[in-house]
Amino acid sequence: MGGPESRRDVGESLNRDGTRNMTNSTQLAVIGGGPGGYAAAFLAADLGMQVTLIDEAADPGGVCLYRGCMPSKALLHVAKVLTEAREARAWGVEFGEPALDLDRLRTWKEGVVGRLTGGLGQLSTQRGVTYLRGRAELLGPTSLRVTRSDDIDGDDEPVDLTFAHAILSTGSRPAVPAALSLDSERVWDSTRALDLPSVPGSLLVVGGGYIGLELGSVYAALGSAVTVVEMTSGLLPGADRDLVSVVARRLDSLCEAVRLETTVVGLADDGDGVRVTLEGAAIDHPEHHFDRVLVAVGRVPNSDIPGLERTAVQRDARGFVVVDGQRRTGEPSLFAVGDLVGEPMLAHKARHEARIAVEAIAGHKAGFEPRAIPAVVFTDPEVAWCGLTETQAKADGRSVQVARFPWAASGRAMTLDRPSGVTKLIIDPESEQILGVGIAGSGAGELIAEGVVATEMGATAADLRLCIHPHPTLSETLMESAEVFFGQSTHVYRPKRARKA
Numbered sequence: 001m002g003g004p005e006s007r008r009d010v011g012e013s014l015n016r017d018g019t020r021n022m023t024n025s026t027q028l029a030v031i032g033g034g035p036g037g038y039a040a041a042f043l044a045a046d047l048g049m050q051v052t053l054i055d056e057a058a059d060p061g062g063v064c065l066y067r068g069c070m071p072s073k074a075l076l077h078v079a080k081v082l083t084e085a086r087e088a089r090a091w092g093v094e095f096g097e098p099a100l101d102l103d104r105l106r107t108w109k110e111g112v113v114g115r116l117t118g119g120l121g122q123l124s125t126q127r128g129v130t131y132l133r134g135r136a137e138l139l140g141p142t143s144l145r146v147t148r149s150d151d152i153d154g155d156d157e158p159v160d161l162t163f164a165h166a167i168l169s170t171g172s173r174p175a176v177p178a179a180l181s182l183d184s185e186r187v188w189d190s191t192r193a194l195d196l197p198s199v200p201g202s203l204l205v206v207g208g209g210y211i212g213l214e215l216g217s218v219y220a221a222l223g224s225a226v227t228v229v230e231m232t233s234g235l236l237p238g239a240d241r242d243l244v245s246v247v248a249r250r251l252d253s254l255c256e257a258v259r260l261e262t263t264v265v266g267l268a269d270d271g272d273g274v275r276v277t278l279e280g281a282a283i284d285h286p287e288h289h290f291d292r293v294l295v296a297v298g299r300v301p302n303s304d305i306p307g308l309e310r311t312a313v314q315r316d317a318r319g320f321v322v323v324d325g326q327r328r329t330g331e332p333s334l335f336a337v338g339d340l341v342g343e344p345m346l347a348h349k350a351r352h353e354a355r356i357a358v359e360a361i362a363g364h365k366a367g368f369e370p371r372a373i374p375a376v377v378f379t380d381p382e383v384a385w386c387g388l389t390e391t392q393a394k395a396d397g398r399s400v401q402v403a404r405f406p407w408a409a410s411g412r413a414m415t416l417d418r419p420s421g422v423t424k425l426i427i428d429p430e431s432e433q434i435l436g437v438g439i440a441g442s443g444a445g446e447l448i449a450e451g452v453v454a455t456e457m458g459a460t461a462a463d464l465r466l467c468i469h470p471h472p473t474l475s476e477t478l479m480e481s482a483e484v485f486f487g488q489s490t491h492v493y494r495p496k497r498a499r500k501a
């Protein structure tokens with residue numbers, strides 16, 4: 001059983017001890033098939049390299065496609081439809097209470113994932129990438145062994161592979177601090193929550209970061225009474241407060257409670273739910289009871305790659321693999337990308353790093369030096385930013401000018417009944433260059449792409465002001481923010497400022 005899943009046959013040879021092993025050599029081995037890994041493998045194949053991609057799953061995709069970005073965005077789409085259907089009452093349309101069919105919802109979501117990962121499998125085959133399904137162990141700086149995960153009977157020999165270069169892209173997994181570690185089906189991590197096991201009557205979300213807010217919003221829209229606890233003084237720590245307050249206001253009405261400066265210090269399954277002990281300045285009574293608990297307090301890198309100790313790869317105190325500007329590790333033949341090498345743990349950062357690493361391996365001049373890595377929190381409304389934030393500018397003691405356009409002055413936002421958003425530009429007061437962009441509101445995740453282009457290309461506020469934006473769209477809020485900078489926004493009155501000579 002368990003014939004080769006690889007998309008190209010591998011050879012077979014005798015080991016020194018007489019056992020028979022599948023062996024092969026490849027120019028580039030990529031360990032981990034997430035957005036960093038498959039992007040690296042595909043680009044390398046496009047550049048003419050012979051590539052082997054290794055992952056335990058049936059097809060490439062990684063956490064993002066199987067247990068992260070994609071299933072969560074499918075569910076967030078449903079959550080938005082549910083919320084808008086309820087809100088439509090105010091617009092004179094009555095749908096009645098939505099009836100949920102959890103099995104069909106789950107099947108639809110899994111269908112989305114299946115189509116996407118299947119598509120990646122096809123793309124991999126089309127490019128002639130050898131896909132080895134299994135778990136890799138490094139045997140040294142230029143060799144590895146793959147234990148097959150498609151070997152149902154356990155009688156397939158491992159595959160040994162030698163390579164000129166390898167890219168490590170093994171990603172990350174949810175962090176589970178000791179106080180939140182409880183072996184109970186009532187305590188979920190994000191993977192479990194995305195399986196949609198049930199819609200609990202009450203759900204405690206521990207962590208007011210990306211995952212807590214996105215999945216908390218999904219379950220609140222599906223009908224759970226959601227409480228979010230966040231240990232710091234605000235949701236989405238690190239993001240600008242004026243952006244966060246837009247989503248925080250809506251979460252206040254969507255959720256049962258949002259408790260800041262609150263920490264979970266104990267969890268116990270009482271057979272009927274989870275008894276939770278909270279600690280924090282504003283906690284009147286510490287003991288609470290929830291049907292389910294979702295723990296979303298960050299992620300840790302999967303840097304415990306078997307055999308890594310046989311190489312010169314270094315890890316930092318948090319377990320991230322240390323890399324240089326081309327994503328090369330301390331071992332010259334090994335590169336690393338994505339969550340494995342540090343924050344921000346975002347699929348698009350991994351994908352860009354993959355490009356840099358592959359180009360470096362191909363001998364091109366390449367370096368990882370983005371001015372603007374976009375971040376998007378796909379709540380409703382979305383929160384997105386790129387480049388320099390106001391918070392960061394303040395922390396760095398850097399003087400910036402902020403031009404803010406409130407969506408209450410946007411016709412398009414009004415027609416969507418979403419006037420509470422904001423778009424802002426962070427501008428260098430001397431050069432008038434756009435250093436960063438922040439947006440909170442419907443579709444902010446799409447809109448921020450313009451901010452990325454403007455920031456990366458060193459556009460000035462005048463450049464953005466002079467670009468004709470289509471009317472009526474939310475994209476006009478970017479142009480109008482630039483107009484605000486000059487005190488000339490058509491829809492916002494601001495006292496005039498002197499133009500630079």
Ligand code: NAD
Binds near residue numbers: 211263345
């Ligand atoms: P996160 O770092 O975004 O948020 C974790 C939050 O938990 C923080 O606000 C932190 O202060 C809080 N926290 C930590 N310990 C706590 C405790 N004991 N009690 C209460 N609060 C506590 O982490 P995440 O939400 O788990 O997401 C992990 C990573 O996955 C993110 O950093 C992000 O890079 C990535 N991600 C991105 C997206 C996206 O791009 N839309 C979506 C999901 C996840």
